[in-house]
Amino acid sequence: MKVLIETYGCQMNTADSELIMGILNADGFEAAHSLDEADVIILNTCAVREKAEARILGRLTNLVPFKKLKPGLMIGVVGCMAKHLGESLIEKVRYVDFVAGPDQYRNLPAIIKNKRKKAEVHVEFDRSELYTGCTPTRPKGVTAWVSIQRGCNYVCTYCIVPHVRGVERNVPAIDILDEVRRLVSQGFSVITLLGQTVNSYQDGDINFAKLLRMVAQIEGVEQVRFTSPHPLGFSDELIDVIATEPHVAKFVHLPLQSASNDQLKAMRRVYTFEGYLEIVRKLREKCPEIAISTDIIVGFCGETEEDYLKTRQALIDNRYAFAFLFAYSERSLSIAARTMKDDIPNEVKQRRLAEIIDIQQKISKEVYESFVGKRVEVIVEGYSRRDAENAVGNTRDFKTTIFPKGDAEPGDWVEVEIESATSQTLVGHCTRILKKGRAPVIEAQLDVGISLGPTEN
Numbered sequence: 001m002k003v004l005i006e007t008y009g010c011q012m013n014t015a016d017s018e019l020i021m022g023i024l025n026a027d028g029f030e031a032a033h034s035l036d037e038a039d040v041i042i043l044n045t046c047a048v049r050e051k052a053e054a055r056i057l058g059r060l061t062n063l064v065p066f067k068k069l070k071p072g073l074m075i076g077v078v079g080c081m082a083k084h085l086g087e088s089l090i091e092k093v094r095y096v097d098f099v100a101g102p103d104q105y106r107n108l109p110a111i112i113k114n115k116r117k118k119a120e121v122h123v124e125f126d127r128s129e130l131y132t133g134c135t136p137t138r139p140k141g142v143t144a145w146v147s148i149q150r151g152c153n154y155v156c157t158y159c160i161v162p163h164v165r166g167v168e169r170n171v172p173a174i175d176i177l178d179e180v181r182r183l184v185s186q187g188f189s190v191i192t193l194l195g196q197t198v199n200s201y202q203d204g205d206i207n208f209a210k211l212l213r214m215v216a217q218i219e220g221v222e223q224v225r226f227t228s229p230h231p232l233g234f235s236d237e238l239i240d241v242i243a244t245e246p247h248v249a250k251f252v253h254l255p256l257q258s259a260s261n262d263q264l265k266a267m268r269r270v271y272t273f274e275g276y277l278e279i280v281r282k283l284r285e286k287c288p289e290i291a292i293s294t295d296i297i298v299g300f301c302g303e304t305e306e307d308y309l310k311t312r313q314a315l316i317d318n319r320y321a322f323a324f325l326f327a328y329s330e331r332s333l334s335i336a337a338r339t340m341k342d343d344i345p346n347e348v349k350q351r352r353l354a355e356i357i358d359i360q361q362k363i364s365k366e367v368y369e370s371f372v373g374k375r376v377e378v379i380v381e382g383y384s385r386r387d388a389e390n391a392v393g394n395t396r397d398f399k400t401t402i403f404p405k406g407d408a409e410p411g412d413w414v415e416v417e418i419e420s421a422t423s424q425t426l427v428g429h430c431t432r433i434l435k436k437g438r439a440p441v442i443e444a445q446l447d448v449g450i451s452l453g454p455t456e457n
């Protein structure tokens with residue numbers, strides 16, 4: 001049987017799709033490279049905002065014709081929205097064959113093989129599930145995701161994640177280090193460590209800062225990135241590792257959410273704006289080349305114009321390289337949905353959102369344009385999807401850079417002189433190759449049966 005997985009949502013879900021495909025491959029399932037080829041289509045879903053769920057429900061409707069054309073075709077919904085909607089998803093979309101939450105992926109081969117008339121729903125939490133012993137199927141290449149943590153122990157009032165992904169569990173450090181060594185032996189050299197609040201990682205004496213240093217020091221690892229940390233517990237030790245370890249990316253995604261302390265309190269973010277600024281100050285002091293990005297929510301319950309203006313000013317003052325900006329979307333199960341009033345009119349939310357998008361767009365463009373004329377070090381990660389003559393990579397501070405590939409190969413460190421920039425990309429030409437990599441074969445996600453749904457965040 002051939003399986004196609006379509007991924008929605010965050011990087012954690014991208015990594016989970018590789019995990020699911022690995023579990024299915026180990027059981028004899030093969031990758032489908034297109035919808036037509038698939039016997040099983042799995043949507044790995046997101047629930048973080050209503051828009052994400054609406055988009056996935058729309059996608060499910062679009063899949064009806066495939067089901068009519070191919071009577072045996074199975075359609076499954078897994079991931080965060082599967083856990084969120086559970087049984088009610090089957091009522092909403094009658095032709096869905098199975099629904100599986102984030103802790104139920106080991107059961108997928110059996111669920112698919114024992115196909116029943118009635119849809120199966122498996123959304124129970126398993127507080128101990130870490131998928132130990134499961135090997136994700138990753139597209140061959142330079143970059144690899146490594147999940148080091150599942151679930152989340154924070155209680156941000158707006159957020160559905162703890163309610164769909166369960167409590168925090170950390171993968172033992174020894175397993176993480178083994179996996180990274182194995183990845184290096186397969187040709188991967190850029191590792192992104194993933195966790196919902198990655199810096200709360202703890203395994204015995206090994207905290208996140210120590211783990212990050214250990215991963216960065218593994219022979220053959222050229223670049224380590226991580227996402228997403230929480231400002232609480234963003235320690236001096238971690239700042240020191242980022243500043244001093246040459247193979248750790250000089251880049252931090254540090255979600256602010258709001259610059260108003262009243263809003264931060266209502267959100268139960270457990271830090272103040274001043275505390276957050278102190279982390280940014282230290283990061284920039286200890287590591288002047290650092291790039292910082294953020295997440296912002298406008299229009300959360302009770303947000304006054306004054307609260308909003310503080311956030312807007314913070315965006316201007318902090319000069320983030322980029323930012324993911326959202327209007328608050330009430331999620332059932334969340335604390336806010338149960339105890340607070342979603343009282344900001346949609347027009348106000350959308351106006352605030354449009355304003356900050358406009359402001360950030362200009363800042364990002366200025367930040368990226370400040371590199372024009374400069375030479376930067378770039379690790380080559382693959383080729384441009386639009387034009388295979390162009391190589392694509394990232395700078396040490398995680399700026400995507402495009403240039404005519406010339407002699408550069410995947411895995412190489414090269415020097416690129418920047419000629420132009422958009423608000424998201426640097427464009428230039430390669431001036432020299434700094435260090436040869438091992439030029440692994442580059443596969444597209446679809447080669448392993450995973451395709452990307454529209455990205456949400």
Ligand code: 5AD
Nearest residue numbers: 158159255295296297326327328329
């Ligand atoms: N509404 C809008 N944005 C949200 N996020 C999380 N929950 C919500 C919500 N209910 C945003 C936060 C988080 C990012 C992943 O998504 O900014 O950091």
Ligand code: SF4
Nearest residue numbers: 009010046047048080
């Ligand atoms: Fe990722 Fe959260 Fe969306 Fe789940 S709900 S896919 S954890 S962003």
